[in-house]
Amino acid sequence: MTDPLTTALAYHEAWTGHDFDRAMTHIADDVVCDAPAGRIEGAEAFRAFMGPFSRILVSSTLLAAFGDERTALLMYDTDTVPVRNAPASEFLTVRDGLITHLRIIFDRTPFDAARLAAQGIPT
Amino acid sequence: MTDPLTTALAYHEAWTGHDFDRAMTHIADDVVCDAPAGRIEGAEAFRAFMGPFSRILVSSTLLAAFGDERTALLMYDTDTVPVRNAPASEFLTVRDGLITHLRIIFDRTPFDAARLAAQGIPT
Numbered sequence: 001m002t003d004p005l006t007t008a009l010a011y012h013e014a015w016t017g018h019d020f021d022r023a024m025t026h027i028a029d030d031v032v033c034d035a036p037a038g039r040i041e042g043a044e045a046f047r048a049f050m051g052p053f054s055r056i057l058v059s060s061t062l063l064a065a066f067g068d069e070r071t072a073l074l075m076y077d078t079d080t081v082p083v084r085n086a087p088a089s090e091f092l093t094v095r096d097g098l099i100t101h102l103r104i105i106f107d108r109t110p111f112d113a114a115r116l117a118a119q120g121i122p123t
Numbered sequence: 124m125t126d127p128l129t130t131a132l133a134y135h136e137a138w139t140g141h142d143f144d145r146a147m148t149h150i151a152d153d154v155v156c157d158a159p160a161g162r163i164e165g166a167e168a169f170r171a172f173m174g175p176f177s178r179i180l181v182s183s184t185l186l187a188a189f190g191d192e193r194t195a196l197l198m199y200d201t202d203t204v205p206v207r208n209a210p211a212s213e214f215l216t217v218r219d220g221l222i223t224h225l226r227i228i229f230d231r232t233p234f235d236a237a238r239l240a241a242q243g244i245p246t
Contacts (some may be wrong), residue, residue, distance in 0.1 A: 033135030066189030109231040
């Protein structure tokens, strides 16, 4: 059995490498994800939330990664198509080699601004 | 010399306990803080940024805390006067027992919405 940090990094490497199908192999069917906009429950809902972010990712840099026997905590920076320098942090709980819970923190403000700008709405 | 995680937790305990003067004893004079709105340089500018947040804090819960010989990584949830459930993550670099760099991630969106609501502006 791989330890939680190894699982978290394998998931991270897959989605930041634009291989979201491979990323999902590390996600439990009953995953719960607490994200800025609210709670997401189940693997399909999680894929619908995180998959599109994977596709707008241009590059990423892992800033810090720690783990213990049950969890892992990552911080990374990303450049995305709409927003450059969009850092995020994830606290992942792993059970039997699968990620069962994620708490993801990032700042929605620049993404909201980019979406409004794309619609021609000044912010 | 205390290790970086101990320093980070002492800082965290002080500011979440509303003792920002004590919190500042763990901050280097030439601290650099990368926050959602941009870079903050120097202890006085950092106090001006983080002190007001300490004052609107109602309660906080440490979710995860890790460290190595040079850094610490924390994730915590907060309830604040304008926003409930405002989690944040901090990646801290510690040198000679003082915090020299912080990268803080949180979602500005609910704080922006609360400020506009307080001004009577619908969001």
